[in-house]
Amino acid sequence: MAQPLPAGKLSVGTGWRYSKGGKHAAFDYPVEIGTSVFAVQDGVVLACNDGVTNKSQPGVVGAKSNWILLGIMHGGQKVSVLYQHLSPGLLVSKGQQVKAGQQIAKSGSSGNATGPHLHVAAMWGHRTTSTRYDYLINIGPKEKEPNGTAQNEICIFPPSLVYTAKKASGRVTSTSPFAAGDVFLDKLHFGSKDSDSVRRLQFVLNNVKLVQGRNLKVSGNYDIDTKNEATKWQLQIDKCKPGTLSADGNIGPKQAAKLFGKSYTLKAHS
Numbered sequence: 422m423a424q425p426l427p428a429g430k431l432s433v434g435t436g437w438r439y440s441k442g443g444k445h446a447a448f449d450y451p452v453e454i455g456t457s458v459f460a461v462q463d464g465v466v467l468a469c470n471d472g473v474t475n476k477s478q479p480g481v482v483g484a485k486s487n488w489i490l491l492g493i494m495h496g497g498q499k500v501s502v503l504y505q506h507l508s509p510g511l512l513v514s515k516g517q518q519v520k521a522g523q524q525i526a527k528s529g530s531s532g533n534a535t536g537p538h539l540h541v542a543a544m545w546g547h548r549t550t551s552t553r554y555d556y557l558i559n560i561g562p563k564e565k566e567p568n569g570t571a572q573n574e575i576c577i578f579p580p581s582l583v584y585t586a587k588k589a590s591g592r593v594t595s596t597s598p599f600a601a602g603d604v605f606l607d608k609l610h611f612g613s614k615d616s617d618s619v620r621r622l623q624f625v626l627n628n629v630k631l632v633q634g635r636n637l638k639v640s641g642n643y644d645i646d647t648k649n650e651a652t653k654w655q656l657q658i659d660k661c662k663p664g665t666l667s668a669d670g671n672i673g674p675k676q677a678a679k680l681f682g683k684s685y686t687l688k689a690h691s
């Protein structure tokens with residue numbers, strides 16, 4: 422049975438860089454051992470490794486771990502998604518076709534890890550065992566966190582772009598943690614910070630076709646880019662008059678009701 426990720430329950434530990442500056446270029450989700458791991462899209466298991474006990478080996482480069490390399494299509498192009506540090510007893514095997522939302526493993530703490538977490542990375546192309554770390558290659562020491570393809574043209578960062586963006590068909594994937602959940606209306610204004618309601622707005626805006634629309638970083642911060650996209654929606658879709666309060670880039674209750682579909686629950690206050 423396909424199941425979406427639990428809405429709003431995932432937080433990111435390490436992202437683009439480790440706290441000491443080393444390149445990571447992946448998302449670490451600090452979750453307990455045994456947490457269900459799902460396929461982000463329909464795809465094929467390109468390679469995997471199983472049978473390693475859940476014993477963290479922090480700092481041991483090359484320590485054996487359980488992992489899955491899933492080949493999917495994203496925006497009409499091949500992408501590989503690496504799931505790392507899984508528990509032994511994978512639910513899939515090499516060459517297997519999987520459906521979006523299908524459970525493929527349980528998270529764990531196998532390999533070079535400081536503790537239980539799920540590491541997810543994404544890179545262009547369908548990779549093999551020997552190239553599963555290609556996303557780390559040629560990322561410069563000064564390269565800032567990109568919003569899309571890194572300068573090495575391999576890494577897609579944040580990897581959530583791969584599972585929050587439109588499918589090639591234009592259909593929205595249901596596996597994003599921001600594809601459903603509560604939206605607090607008092608957060609939908611310029612200046613809000615680190616809010617899941619804003620992440621849900623950014624997710625929704627990323628899936629609306631706008632003239633000269635751009636893909637927003639799903640950051641939770643209601644920044645100037647988010648305000649600009651909200652204004653485009655107000656002008657182009659809600660047909661508000663330029664320069665009026667209803668086209669000021671802040672989303673009011675009536676507009677929220679139009680923007681967010683049935684998967685969301687609108688609430689006045691957090």
Ligand SMILES: [Zn+2]
Binds near residue numbers: 447448449539
């Ligand atoms: Zn990691």
